[in-house]
Amino acid sequence: MTVDREQVLRTAAALLSRKATATMDEVAKAAGIGRATLHRHFAGRDALVKALEVLGIREFEAALDAARLDEGSAEEGLRRLVAEIEPAAGLLSFLVTENQLFEGAHVNEGWGRLDARVSAHFRRGQQQGEFRIDLTPAWLTEALYGLIGTGAWAVQDGRVAAKDFQYMIVELLLGGARRNVEQ
Amino acid sequence: MTVDREQVLRTAAALLSRKATATMDEVAKAAGIGRATLHRHFAGRDALVKALEVLGIREFEAALDAARLDEGSAEEGLRRLVAEIEPAAGLLSFLVTENQLFEGAHVNEGWGRLDARVSAHFRRGQQQGEFRIDLTPAWLTEALYGLIGTGAWAVQDGRVAAKDFQYMIVELLLGGARRNVEQ
DNA sequence: CCCTTGCGAGACACTGATGTCTCATTCGGG
DNA sequence: CCCGAATGAGACATCAGTGTCTCGCAAGGG
Numbered sequence: 001m002t003v004d005r006e007q008v009l010r011t012a013a014a015l016l017s018r019k020a021t022a023t024m025d026e027v028a029k030a031a032g033i034g035r036a037t038l039h040r041h042f043a044g045r046d047a048l049v050k051a052l053e054v055l056g057i058r059e060f061e062a063a064l065d066a067a068r069l070d071e072g073s074a075e076e077g078l079r080r081l082v083a084e085i086e087p088a089a090g091l092l093s094f095l096v097t098e099n100q101l102f103e104g105a106h107v108n109e110g111w112g113r114l115d116a117r118v119s120a121h122f123r124r125g126q127q128q129g130e131f132r133i134d135l136t137p138a139w140l141t142e143a144l145y146g147l148i149g150t151g152a153w154a155v156q157d158g159r160v161a162a163k164d165f166q167y168m169i170v171e172l173l174l175g176g177a178r179r180n181v182e183q
Numbered sequence: 184m185t186v187d188r189e190q191v192l193r194t195a196a197a198l199l200s201r202k203a204t205a206t207m208d209e210v211a212k213a214a215g216i217g218r219a220t221l222h223r224h225f226a227g228r229d230a231l232v233k234a235l236e237v238l239g240i241r242e243f244e245a246a247l248d249a250a251r252l253d254e255g256s257a258e259e260g261l262r263r264l265v266a267e268i269e270p271a272a273g274l275l276s277f278l279v280t281e282n283q284l285f286e287g288a289h290v291n292e293g294w295g296r297l298d299a300r301v302s303a304h305f306r307r308g309q310q311q312g313e314f315r316i317d318l319t320p321a322w323l324t325e326a327l328y329g330l331i332g333t334g335a336w337a338v339q340d341g342r343v344a345a346k347d348f349q350y351m352i353v354e355l356l357l358g359g360a361r362r363n364v365e366q
Numbered sequence: 367c368c369c370t371t372g373c374g375a376g377a378c379a380c381t382g383a384t385g386t387c388t389c390a391t392t393c394g395g396g
Numbered sequence: 397c398c399c400g401a402a403t404g405a406g407a408c409a410t411c412a413g414t415g416t417c418t419c420g421c422a423a424g425g426g
Contacts (some may be wrong), residue, residue: 002372002423020203023413026272034374039415097280104232124358131360138342139351140360146333147326154325168322177305177314177323178258185393185402217404222385260392 003033005041009055010090012048014156017094017149024048049098056091058109063088064117074125081121082170085148089165089168090156100155115141140173147173186216188224192238193273195231197339198275200332207231232281238275240293246271247300255258257308258357264304265353268331272348273339276332298324330356
């Protein structure tokens, strides 16, 4: 009988990341609850978005922790990160697109911290000679977010099989589309 | 005195791709014109979005033609395509995010055609042994769109220099982040 | 078994965006 | 220099979305 708050948020993220103009009524319907109930749990649209941000940042941070980026090679760390982040891919893609419209340049402090951790990981990979140095850590970070979001959409729309999600993202990000001749 | 219709559309695409909930008034202000004038040129919000789609598809198609994908290696074709598409990157990223919310699964027929051309190019690259076959053409196509959109945002927000736009996208998409040891 | 709690559906007023209008102004061509 | 076309600013009605409320109902615990 009780609404699963987290499930509602995940559904809302999946919907809002594809249709930012979605109505509160649409969000409620997508989550399978009534609009009044949605309002009981989230005071308004702003509160809903804020809750999405909080949950998304929390899950992303948890994924970063669980990935143990410091251990092993940078590549292994990245693979673990993508694996850990997969369940929250919808939330992350919502966060990324939402963060674009930083109203008045007030970047979320939590987001900045996560951004720095990911960026630092790519920098470590460069310093250890694993990653190319002609692609900036900032760009690799953005590209990772973009590919995760794209992957989440592609899976949702059935253009990519869910089981290939991790592989497609990591392989493209690490190895690229070019076929290595010596292989 | 006369409004530059195309410039208005480009400005609108840049704004709407970052903030889909932007008001007609915001769009007008961003384009430096009055709201009434905006309404004179585009009957309403739907008409504006439709015009953006038409222009975006037209420019994308022109980029595909200009890139001469059939000539030379698949990699060269891809590089030309990204170069040709750069001026319309904002429009393309709007189209991609907009196309996610295919209302009632009515995918735009023009978009499907473009999609098929890009996908076919990746397939050709695979058949010629240039591209990896473990990454599907559909995914490579999606990834290209995603990276172009991500790149456009990153440039807009100053996280990546505009002059690096093409390089960052093509190098990551083709070669990936991993440093090749034999190099 | 009852009773409390939480939910869905619907009604309602309110706010903000939209679309249309008028009017003064300005630009640019003739 | 003058005139027409196009624009900007603003007023206005309309409407969709929002936020709040009530009521009936179902679930689940005591």
